[in-house]
Every structure is written in C-alpha cells, then in structure tokens.
Amino acid sequence: MNQPRQTATYLSKRLAAAGLRPVSRFGQNFLIDLNLVDLIARSAEIRKDDVVLEIGTGIGSLTTRLSDQAGAVLTVEIDNNLHQMASEELAGRPNVKMIHGDALKNKNTLRPEIMENIRDAMARIGEKARFLLVANLPYNVATPIISNLLHETPAPDVIVVTIQKELGDRMIAGPGSKDYGALSVWIQSLCDAEIVRILPPTVFWPRPNVDSAVIRLDHKPERRAKFEDINHFHTTVRALFFHRRKYLRSVVISAFKGRLDKNQVDKVLQSLGHGETARAEELDVTQIQQLAEALRQAELNA
C-alpha cells in the first residue's frame, strides 16, 4: 500500500484536487510530519491482538499505521468528503472498519455503534484482546471523547492521543497547580497519565494557534474497581471544581442542595479534617475520592 508523502503541499494539493479545504469547525489540523504519525503509533505499543479505535480518520495516514500493527481498527470520521478519500486509501485493508458520522451522540454519550463494534471485534479476537484509543483527536471534542470512553465497559486499556497541550497539562496536574481541576482528578483516579511529546504548531497543516501534546493514559482497572458508583464520583468531582475559588463548604452545600443539609455536610467535612477555609483545589486525588465517597455514604444514610 502506498503511503502518502504527507507534507503540507501534498495535503493541500490533494484536498484542492477534490475541491476541498480543511474545515476548522471539525478541528481539521493534519499532522504533516510522518515521523510524528509513527511516534503516536509507536507510543501505543500496539499488538496483533489489539482492537484500536481512531476518532478522526482524516485521509487515513495514521489509520494505515494502526492497521499494519493491530488486529482490528475502527475509525470514525464526521466529514463526508474525508471519509470518501480515506475509503480509497484504506480499501484492501480487511482489518479496518470505517464509520462515517459524529463520534459523539451528545456531549455525555458516545455514538452507540462505536462500542458495539469494539466489543464485537474484541470478541472475535478472544481473551487476549485489548482495547486502545489511538488518534490525532479533533481538539473541540477531545475531552468528551476521552471522558466518555473512560465510563465505558470496557474502557480503553491504553489511550495515546494528540490533544491541545493545555488539556494535557490539566490531565497531569497536581493540587496547588493552576491546571489542577476536575479533569485531573477524573483522569488520575483511573489512569497513569504522561505527556509523551510536546508538538509545536508547525507540525500541522493548517497550523493551530496553540501547542499540542501527545499524551499516554494507562487505564488501571484496579483503581476503577474501588469505586462503588463511578458516575456519582464523576458528577461529584465536576461539582466540587465548578466554583474553584469558593470554599469547599459552600461548594458542597450548593452541590448537594436537597440531598444533604448543612449539618450533614459539616459532619462529613469535619470527619475528614477539612476546615472552614479548605478549597477543593488544595485536596489531592485521594482526598477528593474520600470526600466523594463520604458524601455518597451520607446521602445513602440521610
């Protein structure tokens, strides 16, 4: 199979020949350095038993690498023109399945077909099958895609994606940092997270306005197993950081209004040693988990 020489000129000519231009609302910033396309695929350490999901097929340059290494690839593209171009590029690759459409049904839900196809492909491969997300993600939907996938069963074992650097910084941030928030706690509660490489705008065409990062998340099922109710935890974490400058006490009181009264909230906070002036952003991931679980228990006993 011929690999396209993916320079900016090559890509712009190829799109222009089809009467197309990159669509910014779809986050169409294509990687033009093929070494970086290889870096993404290599960083995922893909095996023959792996089922790989790619969101954003583009013209299929990363997809071909994934197809060479994985057992099965499911790739999703919202743009009909790119979907058609990639179909030609990927024809003759029986381990690639393409979906044309939005990867998200709505902000909180993935397109159901995605997980149906992933589960089918994993069942075909058998017990050793792992599930990976490997993609140069469209930046506007990167957070809901990653967050929603972590709710799924199975959740991806490994995620290697290109995202805005600022988003990567938020994923790996610790307490006390300006980047620390609900996303940091949610990701680190379930995964080991690392930034593999920072990418300048020049490696994309067209150039985005910001730096990007290749990040790797390793999902830890033993961490997930500790949560009695993962949805409750996620909702609580988002509520705790919604007004990040406010004191924890008033944030919890308003988030649990109608479910816990002020006395019950005070009891929970006192039992965990959080004083009147504590703020969510000062609590580490374990302390947030303990607080969310204590609030859940208090609600059950209320």
Ligand SMILES: C[S@@+](CC[C@H](N)C(=O)[O-])C[C@H]1O[C@@H](n2cnc3c(N)ncnc32)[C@H](O)[C@@H]1O
């Ligand atoms: C950053 S580009 C990556 C393209 C290609 N994989 C590459 O590495 O050059 C993101 C791709 O995601 C597609 N896309 C944007 N929003 C999407 C969505 N909600 N669902 C599926 N694909 C989407 C865009 O049309 C675009 O092709």
